[in-house]
Amino acid sequence: MRTQKITSALDDRYLKRLCTANRFKTSRELNCEFSQYTKQKISARTVRRRLLSAGLAARRPRKKPILNNKMRIKRLKWARNWTEKEWNRVIFSNEKKFNLNALDGLGYVRRRPGEEFKSYTTIKTTKFPAGLMVWGCFLRVELAGWKLLKEM
Structure with a gap:
């Protein structure tokens, strides 16, 4: 030793x-x-x-869509103009794509705590690789369900 x-x-x-x-x-x-x-x-x-x-642990890199500053400003402006009553009528939804013929990117990235969404520790994503898409949604107080959308 x-x-x-x-x-x-x-x-x-x-x-x-x-x-x-x-x-x-x-x-x-x-x-x-x-x-x-x-x-x-x-x-x-x-x-x-x-x-x-x-402090540089090896972690799976996060994926995030590419947004420019104009898109970010537009989204914030839209969200800040809503009242609580309007937000209560929103259905939150999400989808998950399961790739059939490709891996989901690189193996690991070395990052410190708090760096998970920094541009140098994420994988940039593109649209439309082959796979299955599952969609689900929920309201403010209840789960609305899920559905297999289509094979892509």
């Missing part, structure tokens, strides 16, 4: 900088880059431990 760390504080900062330059790189890819620069052999597990201690 080792009593001394194999990497220095400078090495740890370099690993952190490599990771924050591209959050989607695997620990093996980061290890390869680190070894080329420092000529020091460390394991991918050591890379993961150092990044975890820096």
Whole structure:
């Protein structure tokens, strides 16, 4: 069992900088880059431990639609003009697409707490890949049900 760390504080900062330059790189890819620069052999597990201690845990990336500033301003303006009575008449709905022929994006992203919806830790989504669509909705006080919409 080792009593001394194999990497220095400078090495740890370099690993952190490599990771924050591209959050989607695997620990093996980061290890390869680190070894080329420092000529020091460390394991991918050591890379993961150092990044975890820096607050960069590997997580599944969130997906979010691409919205520009004009779209955001328009949505906020619309929502702020409604009264509570109007919001009580809203049916909240959602749908879930189950992909049939493709994976749902990349494996993991390294991020700190609170960074889950930052642009550099999310996967940008596009419309219309093949799959099944399920739709469901609820009112303010009750569940309205779900339905298989169609095969896409």
